[in-house]
Amino acid sequence: MKQSLFLLFFIHTLFFSHHLYAATPQCKKDFTGEMKSICTKAIKDDPEAQLQISRYYAGQIDPNVVNYPQAFYWHRRLARLAVHLKLEDPVYSETMYNTGVFYADGLGVKQDHKKALYWFKKSAERGDDIAMFRLALIYSDGLGVTANLQESLDWLKRAVVAGNLDAKVLLAQVYSEGKLLPQNNMLAVKLLREAVEQNSASAHFALGNFYLHGIEVEKSRLMAKTLFGKACRANLLEACRAYFDLDTQEEASALTPQEPPFE
Numbered sequence: 001m002k003q004s005l006f007l008l009f010f011i012h013t014l015f016f017s018h019h020l021y022a023a024t025p026q027c028k029k030d031f032t033g034e035m036k037s038i039c040t041k042a043i044k045d046d047p048e049a050q051l052q053i054s055r056y057y058a059g060q061i062d063p064n065v066v067n068y069p070q071a072f073y074w075h076r077r078l079a080r081l082a083v084h085l086k087l088e089d090p091v092y093s094e095t096m097y098n099t100g101v102f103y104a105d106g107l108g109v110k111q112d113h114k115k116a117l118y119w120f121k122k123s124a125e126r127g128d129d130i131a132m133f134r135l136a137l138i139y140s141d142g143l144g145v146t147a148n149l150q151e152s153l154d155w156l157k158r159a160v161v162a163g164n165l166d167a168k169v170l171l172a173q174v175y176s177e178g179k180l181l182p183q184n185n186m187l188a189v190k191l192l193r194e195a196v197e198q199n200s201a202s203a204h205f206a207l208g209n210f211y212l213h214g215i216e217v218e219k220s221r222l223m224a225k226t227l228f229g230k231a232c233r234a235n236l237l238e239a240c241r242a243y244f245d246l247d248t249q250e251e252a253s254a255l256t257p258q259e260p261p262f263e
Helices: 001-025 024-032 034-045 045-057 067-084 090-105 113-124 128-139 149-161 165-177 184-199 202-214 219-235 237-257
Strands: none
Touching: 024 034, 034 045, 045 090, 067 090, 067 113, 090 113, 090 128, 090 165, 113 128, 128 149, 128 165, 149 165, 165 184, 165 202, 184 202, 184 237, 202 219, 202 237
């Protein structure tokens, strides 16, 4: 039994060492000068150095330099270190979230929704609003976990409280549809207006539809078109289409001959 345990320990150590040293020398090959010094510190588990290296390989320092396998490696290594050392800075919550993104999207690593869920939760539990929103989507779609609409709503509401704009727009939609929660268009409009004030393109588009159809607000094509236009300028394609449709309808109406009044 002892021999078996020793053998397992030896195999694990050998695998871990190979995994570690197969990845870490890459930054020594890629960098010179100050960055090479930072690489050395990163290999010795300096959190700030690992943060710089992970950002570099993710293209956050130089958009022309992206290495997903290395970016994933350093993000995950830093995320694990942050958990182990209980590092509280929000930047490490972001690192945990990014590690989840690598797993969720299969960037630099084999796609794994369960591991993505793990890191999204770690980040969300530390207060990251984007991770909360991502969890709401995961529990709604059932990716790597059994679909749970109540859990999805709980995370969605937490994301709203944390100030996530996408969560406000989605929760507004949920209240407007009245399927998962009692219909409440007044609250939906309130959420959308809050998000509009914070320049959310999707909120502009959604609120524009409320004005177009007169839902809980005074019906106004002009207001709808204005909101669609702002969302379009933020490169929201569906808003551009809605704006174009209204514009086309107005032009067609202007060109249609008016019938003479009755004499």
